Amino acid sequence: MNDNLAKMREAAKRALESGDVGYVIGWGATKFPDKTSPLFMRKPEDAERLVWNEYAIPGIAKYLLDDLYPDKPIGVFVRGCDSRAINRMMKDNRIKRENLRLLGIPCDGKDDERCTICRNRNPLVYDELLWDEAPTPEPKDRYFRANAVEAMSADGRYAYWSEVFDQCIRCYACRNICPACNCKECYVDMTATGFQGKQHSRSDNLIFGVTRAFHVGDRCIECGECERVCPMGLPIMGQTQKILKDINELVGDYESGVDAESENYLGVFDLDDKDEFM
Ligand code: SF4
Ligand code: SF4
Incomplete structure (x- = not known):
């Protein structure tokens, strides 16, 4: 021992x-x-x-x-x-x-x-x-999944994510294990509302994938648990890595969960926010 x-x-x-x-x-x-x-x-x-x-x-x-x-x-x-x-x-x-x-x-x-x-x-x-702190080695590419997808054309990205989510069996293990996916009731379980169909189709699977990614969004702590538990081995960290990468490029160094006080960027708004897209 x-x-x-x-x-x-x-x-x-x-x-x-x-x-x-x-x-x-x-x-x-x-x-x-x-x-x-x-x-x-x-x-x-x-x-x-x-x-x-x-x-x-x-x-x-x-x-x-x-x-x-x-x-x-x-x-x-x-x-x-x-x-x-x-x-x-x-x-x-x-x-x-x-x-x-x-x-x-x-x-x-x-x-x-x-x-x-x-x-x-x-x-x-x-x-x-319980024992002394140790230095964290220099991390490898933080956005290793997102970078590979970003390099594709728009059509290529659609084909890539379609192929990924065609394999998703919507077991929701990725949601269940995720510390940032912590709503009391998840929209996918609100069957009466019809937000999310139960059938296995590309459109419903893609909707689940993109909704999960944006619901977690900037709150993702980059633990990789969603990928570890996925029974289909799907590379879904690429989605949240892309959101975190954009935030880090737009507003500076950001990590979720390093303390229990900091605001998360997608959870706040300000009247002075840039709104050129409106
Ligand atoms: S764990 Fe994998 S197969 Fe299950 S819902 Fe999530 S992405 Fe789909
Ligand atoms: S990597 Fe992000 S999305 Fe995946 S389980 Fe961890 S916190 Fe959730």
Whole structure:
């Protein structure tokens, strides 16, 4: 067992023994050696099942939405990406800081292409830090999906996204895992309104794709969870990367979820906004 895993198990055990938290969320083993899954530890001895290796990839913060009024604070291990997800959901008024006990764990980078664009390996919000912060390596191309699509012609982009969304089975896993996709009720489930048809057609699939992208929009924390869980392996980060790229080019350096206060650009307006398109 590595030193950091020992520290995590000790921290989870201590928190559960003290009774300060109702439970602690981390990562556990699965029957596949290269996969982990979220682990909910409720008794001190459950801490022995905690895993921390290169496959501890899943984002775990979204599960906080399943318990909005806990009797006791919920313990959560937070890497940089988990802390951005928590800031995002606090800024969106979906979770409350007083309900959380955040166990900060600087991340060493996981076995996932999406970790190559990480800009925050160290947690940005936490109650205690279990080991020293480490520098985040220079990220690779932040907009790696969007750049490839941008280089295409308009017809090429339409053909590209049509081909992508022709494969979408509308399972909504991408929506369910996304910390920025956190509405109490999603428009795709409002069947009576008819906003979104259930049939598998190119037009309905494209509408879902573009609506998901703009609903998440500038609130995307670039965690890559939507792509990780997509059973069809669709490169849908390209959509939110394009929105973030445009914002960064138009208004300067911007990242979602780095704190719980900053406004998100697409969520505010000002009477002095440029409106030459009107
Ligand atoms: S996870 Fe993939 S297949 Fe499922 S709705 Fe999202 S894009 Fe479509
Ligand atoms: S990368 Fe995907 S899952 Fe993560 S916040 Fe952005 S849209 Fe949501």
